[in-house]
Structure formats: C-alpha cells, structure tokens
Amino acid sequence: MRENAMSDTIVPGRWARFRDSYLLYSFKRDLVAQLSLVLFAMLIFAAVFAPWLAPANPYDLAQIDIMASELPPFWIDGADPQYLMGTDAQGRDLLSTILYGLRVSLIIGFGAVLMQAVIGVSFGLMAGYLGGRVDAFLMRLADIQLSFSTLMVAIIVGALVKAIFGGATFSEYAVPLLVLIIGLAEWPQYARTVRASVLAERSKEYVDAARVMGLKSRRIMFRHILPNTLSPIFVISTVQVANAIISEAALSFLGLGMPETHPSLGSLIKSGFDYIQSGSWWITLIPGAVLVILVLVINLLGDWLRDVLNPRLYKG
Template identity: 50%
Template sequence: MSAPSTPVTAEAPGALARFLDGDVWFSFKNSPVAIGATVVAILCAVFALGAPWLAPHNPLDLASLDLMDARLPPAWMPDGKAAYLLGTDDQGRDILSALMYGSRISLFVGLASVLVSVVIGVGLGLLSGYVGGRVDSFIMRVCDVMLSFPSILIALLIDGVGRAMFPNAHDTLAFTVLIISISLTGWVQYARTVRGSTLVERQREYVQAARVIGVSPARIMRRHVLPNVLGPVLVLATIHIATAIITEATLSFLGVGVPPTSPSLGTLIRVGQDFLFSGEWWITIFPGLVLVTIALSVNLLGDWLRDALNPRLR
C-alpha cells in the first residue's frame, strides 16, 4: 500500500520578487533615461555623502587655506595646479572639495524640507478629505492663501523673521529655520493632491465596510486610505526634491540661506558671481553645473515615476 501523498503548497513570493515582476521595474529596465538619471543621482549622492573621505581638501578648515593659491584656474589650464583639479576660489578653497561639501548641505536641506512638507501636507490632506465640512473648507482656504504668494517670497519672509528673532543663532538653528521656511511653502501641493484622492477613496466599499464594523476614523485613514493615496505623493516628492534644492540655492544666493561657514551650492554661486566677468569663470560655472545636474536627474526620475505609476500609460 502506497503512502498518501501530501499536497505541495507554493510559497508566496516575497516583496522583492513581486517588485521585480511588477510593471514599475519593467518600465525602469526599458527606460534609458530613467537608468541614466538614477546613475547620475546616485553618483551625486555618493560624492556628497562621502565628502569627508573623498574630497582632496577640507574647504571648511580655515587653517589649511592659503591665500597664495586663491583664484587658481583648473589644472588643465595654464597656471593651474594638479592639486586643484577644478581650480580655487577667492579664499584659496579647492572648488572640487567645496562642491562635494556644498552638495552635501544642499541635498540634506532639500531632503529634510521635502520630508517635513510630506508629513504636514499628507496629514492635512487626509484630514481635509476624510472629515470634510468646515475642516475641509478651512484647510483649503489656507492652501489658497499660500498659493496666492510666490513660494520664494514666503521662504524669504519666514527665513528673515527667524533670523531677526534669533540673530545669534548657531548653525543648527539656522539650518532648522531654512528647512521650515522651505517646508511651509511646499506642503500645499501634497495637501491638495491627497485631499482629492481621499475624497474618492472614502466612498469605496472597503471604507464603508470599516465604518460599519466600528473602526475609528483615525485607523481608517492610517490603515486603509493612506496606503492608497501614496502613489501621487511619491511622484510629487521626487519632483519636489529638485525644487527644494533650487529654492535653498536661491536663498543662499540671496544671502539668507545657510551660514557662510557652511557653504552650499547657492553660496558658491554667489561668491563666484563677483569674479565671473573678470576671467575666473570656474568659481561660479562648476557649482552651477552641479546644481543643474542634480536638479535635472531628479526631475527626470520624477517624470519617469509619474509615467510608470500612471495606469493609463501601461
């Protein structure tokens, strides 16, 4: 008598396997623009995060600066030195090292600003779309007021008020004021987008069923509605990173951004502007190229992600 055979159950694929078999990964593999933008963004992040170890010089160490090496051209030009591949600025700082450290600050401010904007915007958007009524009207009127002012003007105002209230603030508080000033101008897009998606999701059957069995509104928003509205938020956040980095560079260029002791890309561009027409073009051109490269790569990734997550384009 043969032994009874036991049924073989197939194991459910893991999250990584499902992702590799999904439409997003397939779209990424077949998009040279997305692959190239990802490679450029990763390289910029590696050079920025690894600046303390990869940079040939430390531009923040004032004791190591030599004014005799100020305004040197790139190494491939006459009078250039091999120790300064991209030349030096008016203080003798190595441009390449300053770009690594400056990119590090710009990326940190941009990512932190987007994170704060997402938390505020998604929270208010969920509350507005799910509760409705006077709460919805109030939040949307606040959004309308915020949209009626240029974002850079609001950032300048908040940053100026923060510096006036804390004139002797150290660098950490100055970074905090800068991040808050950028975040308060960026949360509106997330709030309006999430509100529109929440208005649709709250009429779905699974939300109605959760209400019937007595699930609290906070749990419904957190466990059921939020995961279904994160797709547009992810696309917005990707594109907003580039906008936040450019906003930070603009504020630093105007002199109200990061402290002068911690120069970002905007600060480097502002310093080089004074020497652009006197022949020292490398002081401002290279920081500008790095800023454009970072913003362009992130924007291209956001455009690809928007198309990849759009079911009408699959």
C-alpha cells in the first residue's frame, strides 16, 4: 500500500516549481520590474542584432560621408530622413553608432563582471572556508584594493597600459583591456560578500557531513557551499554590471577607454561633448540618454532581485 502511494507521488518539474515560485509571483505584481525587464530585453536585442538593425556600418569608411556631418535628428528642421537620429562630427549615422556602441558597452560590462566574479568568488570561498592566514592575507588584499576608488584604479592601470604598449596597441585591444582593468578594480566586492556567506554556511551540518565523508576542501567549497551563496552573488552582479558600464563610459570620456573609431556609449558622449555649444547637442545627449536608461533599468532589476531573494524583506 505504501509502495503504491509512493509510486503515485508526482514530483513537480522545474517549470512547475518556477511557475509556483515566489520569484515569479513577485515579478507579476511589480510593474516597475516588468517594465525594466522589457526595456533591458529590448536593449539587449538591439545590441545583439546591431549589424542587422543598424542602417549603416560605422566601421566601414565607405559608408561615412564627411559632408553629412552634424546633421540634426529627424524632428528638427534641416534633418535628412536618411539619418533618423542625425549624424556625428565624422558624418556617421548616429543611430548606427549607438547600436554598435551599446553592443561594446554591454560586452565590456558583462565581461568585466564575469572576471570580477571568478576572482572574487574564488578568493571569498578560500578566505571564508580556510580562515587563518589565508583569510587574513586575502582580506587585507581586498582592503587595500577598496581603499582606492574604482575609477582611480582603472585610470592608473589604463594609463600604465597605454604608456607600456602604446596608444595604437591599446586601441586595437581596447575591449579586452577594459574588461581586464575594470575586472581587476572591482573583485573585492564579490570576495567580501561571498566570504560573509561562507562564514555562515561552513558551520552547518551538511558541511560537517561532507568533511566526515572525506570530501576534499575544494569539492566542499565549490559543490556544496557555493550553491548556497548564489543569491547574494546574483544580486551584486546586477549592480556590478551597471557599475562596469559606467566605469567604461567614464574612462572613454577621459580618453582612457574606447577610441572614437570604435564607438561605445562613453566614447560617443566624449566625441560630441565639444560640439554642444555649437548647437550639435544630439551627438552627446542621445547616447547619454541611452546610457542613463540602460544603467537605470539594470539597477531597478537589481533592487527588485535583492528584495525578492532577501527573506528578511518578505512581507507575506
């Protein structure tokens, strides 16, 4: 009788568990999160399919007409219907450069956060689980890193790379170098967060049981403790993506980021900054508005995710 009852028990699938989860329930009731996700998905779609959506290729010199520079957007007198958002000082179609620039900014943002997570999570796991001198050394290293602002570290490393390898080399490998610079500047955020979670997890019974079974420390850290620390990692990752995109824009604006020939949102803002007083405000303000919307929706999604994954904030 008991065997029949057990055999008749239906284990819900992953989709059924997700459909009945508090995560989806909260998302359906949060209009701000829904709008943010829709806008973020649209921006991701535009960035991924930029080569097909963009009217022109900003990297193709044959499609650039210097005589068509600084044309206004379509709603202003004197506009050319061929250029919906106008053109920049080099005669490039601004809509196309924004789409390609959005792609570059997102690649740098997600790449830098991936690097931060790999370094920070590894250091945080070792510091929290092993403790002792390993913990002291890694946390002092993180404290030294945190004593400098992210932008300062990025400026120093970026300037050194340019001085050692030259401006031409930096421009050629700007994307991976910016991923490296921003990734190295922000890993302590992950390390401190993961360490705090590991300190709370390592004294629990499942960790003691794994030790008794003779499992190695590395297996215990990555196979047993790490899955229970993913919630804060997901939350901090959303914030860090926005911070990485802002850091790239700031570095590009200061001349230590993407060159104007390879547009990102930051380099587009910089390229049009000198033309604001001459009346060509759209070269800076339109990419700036896209950057603000991108960072805003990521932060709003991060705030919603933090509230959902933090059980202390659950109001029932």
